[in-house]
Amino acid sequence: MKFKAILTDHGVNLLEKRFVPALDKIGRVCQLYLTRDHAIFLHNLLSGNGVQSIAQFRKETLFDDYRISSQNDDRIAFTVDLGLLHRALRSSLSIEGGERLQIKLVKKLPAGSTQPMPFLTFETKGYKSAVIQDVPISKPLSRSDVMELQSALDMAQDIPQTLVQVPDLLQLQNLVDRLKQVGDLLTVSISQYGDLHLQVSTSLITVGSDFRKLRVLGVQANAPPGDQDMSAQARTEMAIQRGEAQTVQVSIKHFAKSLQCHLAKPDCAFYGIAPQGACLTVIFQFFIPGTRQTDKSISLHCRLPVLDMGSD
Secondary structure, three states: OEEEEEEOHHHHHHHHHHHHHHHHHHOOEEEEEEOOOEEEEEEOOOOOOOOEEEEEEEHHHHEEEEEEEOOOOOOEEEEEEHHHHHHHHHHHHOOOOOOOEEEEEEEEOOOOOOOOEEEEEEEEEOOOOEEEEEEEEOOOOOHHHHHHHHHHHHHOOOOOOEEEEOOOHHHHHHHHHHHHOOOOEEEEEEEOOOOEEEEEEOOOOEEEEEEOOOOEEEOOOOOOOOHHHOOHHHHHHHHHHOOOEEEEEEEHHHHHHHHHHHHHOOOEEEEEEOHHHOEEEEEEEOEOOOOOOEOOOEEEEEEEEOOEEEEO
């Protein structure tokens, strides 16, 4: 099992300044899954708990001279602490006149141990010094575990039939911070007309916010005449009865965590509800710099577990 590559300046900046801080907010520990063509950071894919997140990069986006080999069809997966990974990336940037950063998988004997342990080693050479940093990782996954991970990853790629583009993520974050003061459960409704309705209810109070006429991707429909005169709740209920909306309940903490992905600086974000209300999906879109074209070499999305199946 071998892995060695050069992290490009662009790759270091993408990870250190954007993606690792964003992913760290979802969970300190994640799985790093390396294949012949991609590097993928995964949260909670094999457990039903917590926010699932998938950040996928084509190898050319992060690396030069990328070499990988394993008996698992050249696939390697292991668990890594994002805080330690972030520190190693940050230190590499501080080397004066540093050459590009080499990253490789090694086994070393830690001080005071008789058992070799796996590490992700970062090595930067500068004019006057070289810095080597070892980030401890878990034992790489077995063949059957890698197959299970790949299968979960394939299933997690399903996109809801209707996606609505949400307004400014920071605005949404401010709203959710206020809703968190009211209750723990967030009801999310999405219609094919481009409506997004967020609501927290307790026995004493109901607080919500309604976003209308949002951009819709996928299956869309025209709102029935006169619906603008109805309350958000009545409008949502009617759309659900017509089969043109879905509603689910999620943990407001999970929803707030997914919004932390704004640290990765996406250009826009879309929300959708999976068929039968299986989960709430958030897809973050990145553009090729200076264009409005989607950068297909980077993808990031989250899936929030549903606490109450709601209505189809």
